[in-house]
Each structure stands twice: as C-alpha cells, then as structure tokens.
Amino acid sequence: MNDWQRKSPLDWETYVNKLVKVFAVKKHEYEGWVLTVDPVSATIVLATFPENQEGSLSFIMGHAVQKVEVLREGDGDTERRLAAILAPRESRAYSPQELRERRDALKAWLEANHIPVGEQGELGRTLSVAGVLSIEPPYGPEQCSSANEIILARVQGLLQRFL
Numbered sequence: 001m002n003d004w005q006r007k008s009p010l011d012w013e014t015y016v017n018k019l020v021k022v023f024a025v026k027k028h029e030y031e032g033w034v035l036t037v038d039p040v041s042a043t044i045v046l047a048t049f050p051e052n053q054e055g056s057l058s059f060i061m062g063h064a065v066q067k068v069e070v071l072r073e074g075d076g077d078t079e080r081r082l083a084a085i086l087a088p089r090e091s092r093a094y095s096p097q098e099l100r101e102r103r104d105a106l107k108a109w110l111e112a113n114h115i116p117v118g119e120q121g122e123l124g125r126t127l128s129v130a131g132v133l134s135i136e137p138p139y140g141p142e143q144c145s146s147a148n149e150i151i152l153a154r155v156q157g158l159l160q161r162f163l
Contacts (some may be wrong), residue, residue: 031081
C-alpha cells in the first residue's frame with residue numbers, strides 16, 4: 001500500500017476542486033482538477049476543460065499514485081464547472097405550463113396506444129400506467145418507477161420513441 005492509499009477520506013477531501021499534478025507509476029503524469037477521490041480504492045477522478053471543448057474525466061487508480069502536487073486552488077467558477085460535469089444533460093427547468101403540456105401529450109399518446117393511464121398524486125402531476133408504474137415530471141424515461149422491471153423497461157423504451 002502506498003502513501004496515497006494510506007490517507008484518510010478527510011485528507012483526500014482537501015484536494016477536491018484543486019488543480020493538481022499526479023505522478024503515477026512508470027513515470028506517467030496527469031494534470032487536472034480533482035472532482036473526487038474514491039474512498040475505497042483511492043482512485044482520483046480528474047476533470048480537464050480543453051478550450052472550446054466539453055470537459056473530460058480521467059481516473060487514476062489509487063495503487064498507481066505515487067505523489068500528488070497541488071498547482072492551484074479552485075474558485076467559484078471552477079466549482080460550478082466541476083459540478084456541471086456530473087449534472088444530467090437535460091436538467092432544464094420547465095414552467096408549470098410546459099409540464100402540463102408534456103403530461104397531457106404523453107397521456108394522450110399512451111391512451112392512443114391502448115395503454116391504461118391515469119393521473120394520481122398532488123394535482124394529478126404523476127401519471128400511473130396500469131397501476132404498476134408511475135411517471136413523474138418532466139415525464140421522461142428517467143422519471144419512471146416500478147417494482148416490475150419488465151414493465152419498467154418496456155415503458156421506458158416506449159417513452160424513448162415518443163420523445
């Protein structure tokens with residue numbers, strides 16, 4: 001076990017949101033912003049932001065880390081960029097009117113395809129499919145939940161085609 005792996009999660013947390021250079025075995029060097037460190041394997045997750053490109057992630061396994069050198073502290077902008085890497089792509093805010101339109105369009109489409117659907121919950125915001133699956137706003141495949149995995153997979157597939 002190397003020195004990096006012997007550190008505690010509190011030690012690793014001090015590296016988060018900082019620009020670092022990681023020296024690894026076989027003279028490999030990696031540079032990037034520390035997004036997180038896995039507390040079990042000591043793996044470092046580095047984010048880089050090449051100009052005019054989306055950010056990318058690199059994973060340096062804990063057993064390969066020989067030394068980590070902090071190059072620069074992160075600021076508020078850096079923290080926002082790092083948080084945005086893990087945010088869902090379609091995490092946009094919908095107005096109440098847009099949500100109603102999405103719900104009504106999905107409900108009409110399910111009914112047109114002879115799938116039993118109803119509304120439940122507060123203000124009828126949740127759609128219930130055959131009483132065994134629910135779809136929460138904003139009514140996409142990720143918002144489906146059911147104890148029946150077969151029905152869940154099939155309805156999610158239908159929603160993919162609908163959207």
